[in-house]
Amino acid sequence: PLSSSVSSTSLPRHQHRLLAGSRNPRRPAPMAAAASTATLSGCARAPPSTLISSPSSTRLAPFASRSRPRRLRAAAAAATLREVCSGRVPDHVLQRAEDVGYISPTEVQEQSLPVLLSGQDCILHAQTGSGKTLAYLLAVFSAIDVGRSSVQALVIVPTRELGIQVRLL
Numbered sequence: 001p002l003s004s005s006v007s008s009t010s011l012p013r014h015q016h017r018l019l020a021g022s023r024n025p026r027r028p029a030p031m032a033a034a035a036s037t038a039t040l041s042g043c044a045r046a047p048p049s050t051l052i053s054s055p056s057s058t059r060l061a062p063f064a065s066r067s068r069p070r071r072l073r074a075a076a077a078a079a080t081l082r083e084v085c086s087g088r089v090p091d092h093v094l095q096r097a098e099d100v101g102y103i104s105p106t107e108v109q110e111q112s113l114p115v116l117l118s119g120q121d122c123i124l125h126a127q128t129g130s131g132k133t134l135a136y137l138l139a140v141f142s143a144i145d146v147g148r149s150s151v152q153a154l155v156i157v158p159t160r161e162l163g164i165q166v167r168l169l
Protein backbone atom coordinates (compact mmCIF):
# COMPACT_ATOMS: atom_id res chain seq x y z
CA PRO A 1 0.00 0.00 0.00
CA LEU A 2 2.49 2.60 -1.12
CA SER A 3 1.38 6.10 -1.86
CA SER A 4 0.02 6.01 -5.36
CA SER A 5 1.77 9.26 -6.24
CA VAL A 6 5.20 7.68 -5.98
CA SER A 7 6.12 4.83 -8.28
CA SER A 8 8.84 2.34 -7.46
CA THR A 9 10.92 3.39 -10.44
CA SER A 10 10.72 7.16 -10.09
CA LEU A 11 12.89 7.48 -7.03
CA PRO A 12 16.69 7.82 -7.18
CA ARG A 13 18.91 5.10 -5.80
CA HIS A 14 19.75 6.90 -2.58
CA GLN A 15 16.18 7.05 -1.36
CA HIS A 16 15.07 4.52 1.20
CA ARG A 17 11.61 3.24 1.82
CA LEU A 18 10.39 1.63 4.94
CA LEU A 19 7.51 -0.74 4.57
CA ALA A 20 6.38 -1.48 8.05
CA GLY A 21 4.34 -4.63 7.90
CA SER A 22 2.94 -5.07 4.41
CA ARG A 23 -0.80 -5.57 4.59
CA ASN A 24 -1.05 -7.16 1.16
CA PRO A 25 1.01 -10.35 0.88
CA ARG A 26 0.32 -10.56 -2.87
CA ARG A 27 1.96 -7.20 -3.52
CA PRO A 28 5.75 -7.63 -3.22
CA ALA A 29 7.81 -4.84 -1.71
CA PRO A 30 9.69 -2.73 -4.29
CA MET A 31 13.39 -3.36 -4.78
CA ALA A 32 14.36 -0.22 -2.94
CA ALA A 33 12.53 -1.25 0.20
CA ALA A 34 14.91 -0.66 3.06
CA ALA A 35 13.26 -2.71 5.73
CA SER A 36 10.20 -4.74 6.34
CA THR A 37 8.84 -6.26 9.48
CA ALA A 38 5.59 -7.92 10.26
CA THR A 39 5.68 -7.08 13.93
CA LEU A 40 5.24 -3.32 14.04
CA SER A 41 2.37 -2.39 16.27
CA GLY A 42 -0.81 -1.39 14.55
CA CYS A 43 0.35 -2.55 11.14
CA ALA A 44 -2.81 -4.52 10.44
CA ARG A 45 -5.00 -1.42 10.36
CA ALA A 46 -2.42 1.28 9.75
CA PRO A 47 -3.46 4.24 7.60
CA PRO A 48 -1.97 4.57 4.09
CA SER A 49 1.73 5.27 3.65
CA THR A 50 3.14 8.60 4.69
CA LEU A 51 5.63 10.35 2.45
CA ILE A 52 8.27 12.31 4.38
CA SER A 53 9.98 14.56 1.88
CA SER A 54 12.78 16.84 2.98
CA PRO A 55 12.69 20.17 1.12
CA SER A 56 16.36 19.83 0.32
CA SER A 57 15.69 16.61 -1.54
CA THR A 58 14.65 18.52 -4.60
CA ARG A 59 18.11 20.04 -4.97
CA LEU A 60 20.25 17.03 -5.63
CA ALA A 61 23.97 17.66 -5.78
CA PRO A 62 26.26 16.16 -8.43
CA PHE A 63 27.05 12.51 -7.84
CA ALA A 64 30.62 13.20 -6.66
CA SER A 65 29.45 15.27 -3.73
CA ARG A 66 26.54 12.93 -2.97
CA SER A 67 28.87 10.00 -2.47
CA ARG A 68 30.09 11.22 0.90
CA PRO A 69 28.06 12.10 4.02
CA ARG A 70 26.69 15.60 4.15
CA ARG A 71 26.85 17.93 7.08
CA LEU A 72 23.74 17.05 9.05
CA ARG A 73 21.21 19.57 10.18
CA ALA A 74 20.84 18.18 13.70
CA ALA A 75 21.45 21.11 16.05
CA ALA A 76 18.28 23.01 15.11
CA ALA A 77 15.94 20.23 16.24
CA ALA A 78 13.67 21.23 19.12
CA ALA A 79 13.57 17.79 20.74
CA THR A 80 16.37 15.34 21.39
CA LEU A 81 16.52 12.02 19.59
CA ARG A 82 15.54 10.34 22.86
CA GLU A 83 12.49 12.58 23.18
CA VAL A 84 11.43 11.96 19.59
CA CYS A 85 11.66 8.21 20.22
CA SER A 86 9.44 8.75 23.28
CA GLY A 87 9.89 5.45 25.06
CA ARG A 88 9.34 3.28 21.99
CA VAL A 89 13.00 2.50 21.32
CA PRO A 90 14.81 0.36 23.92
CA ASP A 91 16.93 2.37 26.29
CA HIS A 92 20.13 0.47 25.54
CA VAL A 93 19.76 1.36 21.85
CA LEU A 94 19.22 5.04 22.62
CA GLN A 95 22.10 5.00 25.06
CA ARG A 96 24.38 3.56 22.38
CA ALA A 97 23.15 6.19 19.92
CA GLU A 98 23.95 8.94 22.40
CA ASP A 99 27.36 7.41 23.13
CA VAL A 100 28.32 7.72 19.47
CA GLY A 101 27.02 11.29 19.29
CA TYR A 102 23.45 11.00 18.02
CA ILE A 103 21.86 13.48 20.43
CA SER A 104 19.63 15.59 18.22
CA PRO A 105 17.59 14.16 15.36
CA THR A 106 18.21 15.30 11.83
CA GLU A 107 15.35 16.94 9.99
CA VAL A 108 14.21 13.75 8.31
CA GLN A 109 14.46 11.83 11.58
CA GLU A 110 12.47 14.45 13.46
CA GLN A 111 9.70 14.27 10.87
CA SER A 112 9.65 10.55 10.25
CA LEU A 113 10.20 8.91 13.64
CA PRO A 114 6.79 9.80 15.11
CA VAL A 115 5.19 8.22 12.03
CA LEU A 116 7.48 5.20 11.92
CA LEU A 117 7.24 4.52 15.64
CA SER A 118 3.45 4.57 15.45
CA GLY A 119 3.68 1.60 13.09
CA GLN A 120 2.65 3.31 9.87
CA ASP A 121 4.16 2.69 6.47
CA CYS A 122 6.45 5.53 5.51
CA ILE A 123 8.53 6.59 2.51
CA LEU A 124 11.57 8.71 3.37
CA HIS A 125 12.59 11.05 0.58
CA ALA A 126 15.69 13.08 1.40
CA GLN A 127 19.26 13.64 0.31
CA THR A 128 21.97 11.10 0.91
CA GLY A 129 23.56 11.55 4.31
CA SER A 130 20.45 13.13 5.80
CA GLY A 131 19.92 10.36 8.35
CA LYS A 132 17.32 8.10 6.74
CA THR A 133 19.16 4.92 7.71
CA LEU A 134 19.19 5.68 11.42
CA ALA A 135 15.51 6.64 11.24
CA TYR A 136 14.38 3.28 9.91
CA LEU A 137 16.85 1.32 12.04
CA LEU A 138 15.41 2.93 15.19
CA ALA A 139 11.95 1.89 13.98
CA VAL A 140 13.23 -1.66 13.48
CA PHE A 141 14.74 -1.69 16.98
CA SER A 142 11.43 -0.53 18.39
CA ALA A 143 9.65 -3.45 16.75
CA ILE A 144 11.88 -6.48 17.14
CA ASP A 145 12.06 -8.75 20.15
CA VAL A 146 15.73 -9.45 20.84
CA GLY A 147 14.67 -12.49 22.85
CA ARG A 148 13.46 -14.21 19.68
CA SER A 149 15.97 -15.92 17.43
CA SER A 150 13.84 -15.81 14.28
CA VAL A 151 14.24 -13.21 11.54
CA GLN A 152 12.00 -10.25 12.35
CA ALA A 153 13.25 -7.51 10.04
CA LEU A 154 14.80 -7.43 6.60
CA VAL A 155 16.84 -4.54 5.19
CA ILE A 156 17.16 -4.60 1.41
CA VAL A 157 19.50 -2.18 -0.34
CA PRO A 158 20.44 -1.93 -4.02
CA THR A 159 24.22 -2.23 -3.68
CA ARG A 160 26.74 -4.16 -1.59
CA GLU A 161 28.42 -0.87 -0.63
CA LEU A 162 25.20 0.46 0.85
CA GLY A 163 24.67 -2.82 2.69
CA ILE A 164 28.07 -2.40 4.35
CA GLN A 165 27.20 1.19 5.33
CA VAL A 166 23.94 0.09 6.91
CA ARG A 167 25.70 -2.66 8.83
CA LEU A 168 28.29 -0.20 10.15
CA LEU A 169 25.60 2.17 11.36
Ligand SMILES: Nc1ncnc2c1ncn2[C@@H]1O[C@H](COP(=O)(O)OP(=O)(O)OP(=O)(O)O)[C@@H](O)[C@H]1O
Nearest residue numbers: 014069074102104105106128129130131132133134
Ligand atom coordinates in the same frame (compact mmCIF):
# COMPACT_ATOMS: atom_id res chain seq x y z
N1 LIG B 1 20.98 12.24 14.56
C1 LIG B 1 22.23 12.18 14.12
N2 LIG B 1 23.21 12.91 14.70
C2 LIG B 1 24.48 12.86 14.26
N3 LIG B 1 24.90 12.07 13.24
C3 LIG B 1 23.97 11.31 12.61
C4 LIG B 1 22.60 11.33 13.01
N4 LIG B 1 21.91 10.47 12.20
C5 LIG B 1 22.80 9.96 11.35
N5 LIG B 1 24.04 10.46 11.57
C6 LIG B 1 25.27 10.18 10.82
O1 LIG B 1 25.15 10.83 9.57
C7 LIG B 1 25.72 10.05 8.53
C8 LIG B 1 24.72 9.88 7.44
O2 LIG B 1 23.55 9.22 7.94
P1 LIG B 1 22.77 8.09 7.11
O3 LIG B 1 23.74 7.14 6.49
O4 LIG B 1 21.71 7.55 8.01
O5 LIG B 1 22.11 8.96 5.96
P2 LIG B 1 21.19 8.43 4.79
O6 LIG B 1 20.20 9.51 4.55
O7 LIG B 1 20.65 7.08 5.11
O8 LIG B 1 22.22 8.34 3.60
P3 LIG B 1 22.13 7.45 2.26
O9 LIG B 1 21.00 8.02 1.44
O10 LIG B 1 23.47 7.64 1.62
O11 LIG B 1 21.91 6.01 2.67
C9 LIG B 1 26.15 8.74 9.17
O12 LIG B 1 27.56 8.81 9.35
C10 LIG B 1 25.46 8.71 10.50
O13 LIG B 1 26.28 8.07 11.45
